[in-house]
Amino acid sequence: xxxxxxxxxxxxxxxxxxxxxxxxxxxxxxxxxxxxxxxxxxxxxxxxxxxxxxxxxxxxxxxxxxxxxxxxxxxxxxxxxxxxxxxxxxxxxxxxxxxxxxxxxxxxxxxxxxxxxxxxxxxxxxxxxxxxxxxxxxxxxxxxxxxxxxxxxxxxxxxxxxxxxxxxxxxxxxxxxxxxxxxxxxxxxxxxxxxxxxxxxxxxxxxxxxxxxxxxxxxxxxxxxxxxxxxxxxxxxxxxxxxxxxxxxxxxxxxxxxxxxxxxxxxxxxxxxxxxxxxxxxxxxxxxxxxxxxxxxxxxxxxxxxxxxxxxxxxxxxxxxxxxxxxxxxxxxx
Amino acid sequence: xxxxxxxxxxxxxxxxxxxxxxxxxxxxxxxxxxxxxxxxxxxxxxxxxxxxxxxxxxxxxxxxxxxxxxxxxxxxxxxxxxxxxxxxxxxxxxxxxxxxxxxxxxxxxxxxxxxxxxxxxxxxxxxxxxxxxxxxxxxxxxxxxxxxxxxxxxxxxxxxxxxxxxxxxxxxxxxxxxxxxxxxxxxxxxxxxxxxxxxxxxxxxxxxxxxxxxxxxxxxxxxxxxxxxxxxxxxxxxxxxxxxxxxxxxxxxxxxxxxxxxxxxxxx
Ligand SMILES: Nc1ncnc2c1ncn2[C@@H]1O[C@H](COP(=O)(O)OP(=O)(O)OP(=O)(O)O)[C@@H](O)[C@H]1O
Ligand SMILES: [Mg+2]
Numbered sequence: 001x002x003x004x005x006x007x008x009x010x011x012x013x014x015x016x017x018x019x020x021x022x023x024x025x026x027x028x029x030x031x032x033x034x035x036x037x038x039x040x041x042x043x044x045x046x047x048x049x050x051x052x053x054x055x056x057x058x059x060x061x062x063x064x065x066x067x068x069x070x071x072x073x074x075x076x077x078x079x080x081x082x083x084x085x086x087x088x089x090x091x092x093x094x095x096x097x098x099x100x101x102x103x104x105x106x107x108x109x110x111x112x113x114x115x116x117x118x119x120x121x122x123x124x125x126x127x128x129x130x131x132x133x134x135x136x137x138x139x140x141x142x143x144x145x146x147x148x149x150x151x152x153x154x155x156x157x158x159x160x161x162x163x164x165x166x167x168x169x170x171x172x173x174x175x176x177x178x179x180x181x182x183x184x185x186x187x188x189x190x191x192x193x194x195x196x197x198x199x200x201x202x203x204x205x206x207x208x209x210x211x212x213x214x215x216x217x218x219x220x221x222x223x224x225x226x227x228x229x230x231x232x233x234x235x236x237x238x239x240x241x242x243x244x245x246x247x248x249x250x251x252x253x254x255x256x257x258x259x260x261x262x263x264x265x266x267x268x269x270x271x272x273x274x275x276x277x278x279x280x281x282x283x284x285x286x287x288x289x290x291x292x293x294x295x296x297x298x299x300x301x302x303x304x305x306x307x308x309x310x311x312x313x314x315x316x317x318x319x320x321x322x323x324x325x326x327x328x329x330x331x332x333x334x
Numbered sequence: 335x336x337x338x339x340x341x342x343x344x345x346x347x348x349x350x351x352x353x354x355x356x357x358x359x360x361x362x363x364x365x366x367x368x369x370x371x372x373x374x375x376x377x378x379x380x381x382x383x384x385x386x387x388x389x390x391x392x393x394x395x396x397x398x399x400x401x402x403x404x405x406x407x408x409x410x411x412x413x414x415x416x417x418x419x420x421x422x423x424x425x426x427x428x429x430x431x432x433x434x435x436x437x438x439x440x441x442x443x444x445x446x447x448x449x450x451x452x453x454x455x456x457x458x459x460x461x462x463x464x465x466x467x468x469x470x471x472x473x474x475x476x477x478x479x480x481x482x483x484x485x486x487x488x489x490x491x492x493x494x495x496x497x498x499x500x501x502x503x504x505x506x507x508x509x510x511x512x513x514x515x516x517x518x519x520x521x522x523x524x525x526x527x528x529x530x531x532x533x534x535x536x537x538x539x540x541x542x543x544x545x546x547x548x549x550x551x552x553x554x555x556x557x558x559x560x561x562x563x564x565x566x567x568x569x570x571x572x573x574x575x576x577x578x579x580x581x582x583x584x585x586x587x588x589x590x591x592x593x594x595x596x597x598x599x600x601x602x
Contacts, residue, residue: 224438228499231396231430232455232506233422242451246442329442329486 024326031322034315041312045131053110054122055085056129057280063120065298066112073109080104114304118294126282127304133283134264134309137197141263142256144202149209150252154240156210157217168214175207183275197276201263212255216248250324257320261313284309336409337371338542339395339428339510344368344404345566346387346394364390366566367404372510377536377543379557379574381550381589387566388546389433392512395544397425426456429503433515435495439487445498446483449473452505475538476501477531493524500531510542511535518548529556550593554578562586 025031049056058081063072074082077099084095098104114123156167183200190196220226221244229239268285270276277283284305291302345368347361364387372378380388393399395406397413406413408424416424432438440448449469454460460468470480476497487495496516503511513532517525529552535541547553553560553574560577562570562585570583581587 224432224434225440227393227396227398228430228432228438228502229440229451230398231425231428232452233426234451234455242443243440247440329488 020329021323021326025322028322028325030318031326034318034322037311037315038319041131041308041315042135045128045135049125049128049132052122052125052128053079053082054112054125055082056121056125056282057085058082058121060116060120063112063116065118065294065301066116066120067298068113068115068123068300070112070115071109072112073107076102076104076106079108115298115300117290117301118298123301123304126287127284127308130282130284130287130305131308133194133277133281134267134285135312137194137201137267137283138260138263140198141201141205142259144198145205145209145259146252146256147206148202149206150213150245150248152206153210153213154217154244154248157214158221158236158240158244160218160221164214164218168211171207171210174204179204180273183270187275192275192278194277197267197270201266205259205263209252209255209259212251213248216251217244220244220247246327249327253320253324253327257316260316264309336374337407338374338409339370339372339544340405340407340410341368341370341395342405342407344370344391344394344406345402346390346399347402363566365394368563368566368568370561370568370571372542372544373559375536375540375542376558377545377556379553379560380544380546380563381548381553381560382563383589384548386563388563389514391563392430392514392544392546395512396428396430397421423456426506427509429506429508429511431496431499431503431511431513431516434519435492435499436487436519438499439495439502441487444484444486445473445478448498448502449483449505452502456506472501472504475504475535491524492520493527496520496524496528497531500528500535504535504539508541510544512544512546514546515548516545517552525552532556550578550590562589 058078060072063070066072080095080098080103083104084091084098112122112124114127117123117126152167152171156164179200182203183196186196186200226239226243229243234242264283264285267276267283268289271283271286272289277286287305288302288309291298291305295302344365345363346365347363350360350362366387368391370378380391382388390399394401408427411424413421413424443451446469449472450465453465453468453472469483473480473483478494478497478501482490487498490498496519500516511532516532517528520528532543532545533556536543545553545556557574559571560574561568562577562583564585570577570581570586572582577586578590581590
């Protein structure tokens with residue numbers, strides 16, 4: 001038996017879909033490893049950058065494009081510059097105070113583990129900071145796509161008929177709008193903001209999700225178990241969320257794992273056009289495209305960000321496959 | 335005996351689809367002016383060839399299918415006159431057992447969840463302990479061990495699944511069970527078990543049943559009265575023996591003549 005079934009004395013215990021899925025997922029080694037690696041990447045980009053001595057923004061034109069492992073000796077002021085790097089005014093104040101208070105070591109030698117970029121900025125710090133942006137964009141845009149797309153598609157497919165026609169026509173209209181013009185319009189109205197990227201990428205990714213889900217649901221809605229649920233007089237929302245959506249989670253998860261890299265690439269494209277992440281901020285997308293330009297002369301500019309990006313996508317794929325299998329009750333084998 | 339369910343001139347029409355551009359106004363009369371009474375406590379057999387509208391008729395009674403014309407009365411009360419809340423409660427008096435036990439259970443719900451849902455459909459939210467007891471009682475009633483409650487549908491055989499489907503239909507304590515070919519997807523040996531279960535339930539719960547089948551032998555065994563359907567119309571009704579032994583309508587005679595399994599009745 002799988003989990004706490006406690007079948008002995010006819011005792012019945014609750015066993016939810018999620019508990020079961022988790023039990024099944026744990027048996028898939030590769031997927032578990034990949035999920036841990038993903039967690040590690042996220043920690044690396046968030047906690048890691050707090051622990052890092054280097055600022056991703058502080059430039060040093062004397063140290064242009066130094067190879068990985070290069071050591072730099074910092075005086076107290078530079079060290080503090082790296083510590084209070086943010087461009088916000090209050091960081092500037094804190095920097096001034098710390099300088100007066102005599103905080104920090106007199107002279108330290110620190111290593112640029114991944115080398116520096118063409119402006120002498122530490123690549124490790126930039127990779128972490130870029131990862132934060134990329135992961136945020138991917139996470140938020142995918143979540144938006146999932147939330148809106150799955151609900152919208154399920155409602156359209158379940159209701160069917162005219163409602164379905166109208167709802168899907170609306171999706172077609174939105175898909176026909178040129179995405180770039182849409183983003184340019186938004187940025188001219190609101191200025192270039194990071195949340196605008198989340199919003200606009202999420203706003204196009206949900207369309208495909210809605211179509212996928214709707215097609216799946218169209219078939220499901222005529223199934224006898226859905227009719228049985230209707231005969232019980234259950235409210236439509238309950239039928240959709242309890243009987244329909246759990247049965248389309250497999251394809252949804254697979255598509256979601258495909259959405260993440262697509263979103264990261266889209267963000268890189270937007271940033272390249274100056275519509276996305278603004279310098280000195282970076283993202284994996286911008287780091288990789290900068291790195292690719294200088295691949296022959298300074299290969300390490302590409303190596304770090306590209307390696308992390310690839311590991312993330314690789315793990316997402318296997319974790320997604322594992323999740324899909326875990327969601328499928330029929331793969332439950334003892 | 336008074337009628338539990340009364341159908342008056344019930345019709346369900348589907349628009350016929352012609353070409354891509356030409357919309358025809360012809361309709362398919364899947365159910366065409368059916369008047370039928372089901373008495374309290376009886377089992378009414380409904381027979382007819384494939385496509386004659388049997389499933390459409392049950393779906394219309396279940397309110398799963400909008401009706402084109404006619405009336406459905408539950409104990410003399412017209413369902414179309416009820417308010418939304420009254421209708422929701424009234425339709426819990428009908429429950430359906432579907433033909434295909436592989437499609438009629440949600441693959442993602444354990445038997446426990448499925449049955450709990452059907453029980454609380456009438457009672458509203460209950461204490462967990464209470465639900466547990468009721469689910470166990472329901473499973474025992476249809477001949478399943480309550481220890482299997484946490485399994486998923488795919489872990490059961492076809493016959494067991496049909497028992498689960500019957501248990502779910504009994505959850506809201508219906509008075510009329512609409513069984514749409516409940517045994518035609520099952521092995522012959524399992525068929526008789528399920529039929530005996532239905533007969534048992536009728537005794538225990540004083541259920542009324544509409545039993546649809548292709549198999550005239552099965553209908554003869556289980557039904558008190560029979561209605562014969564052809565092209566959306568009821569062509570003959572009467573007591574099972576009368577209809578089977580002395581059919582009045584030509585179509586009934588043809589059906590009987592074409593039924594190879596009629597001799598099997600004795601073995602059930
Ligand atoms: N949703 C629908 N739209 C259009 N036509 C339909 C629909 N449902 C059923 N029909 C048609 O109505 C007629 C009656 O179908 P129904 O399923 O009620 O037959 P049946 O007697 O149950 O057949 P069977 O014994 O094979 O189950 C058929 O011709 C079918 O094609
Ligand atoms: Mg049918």
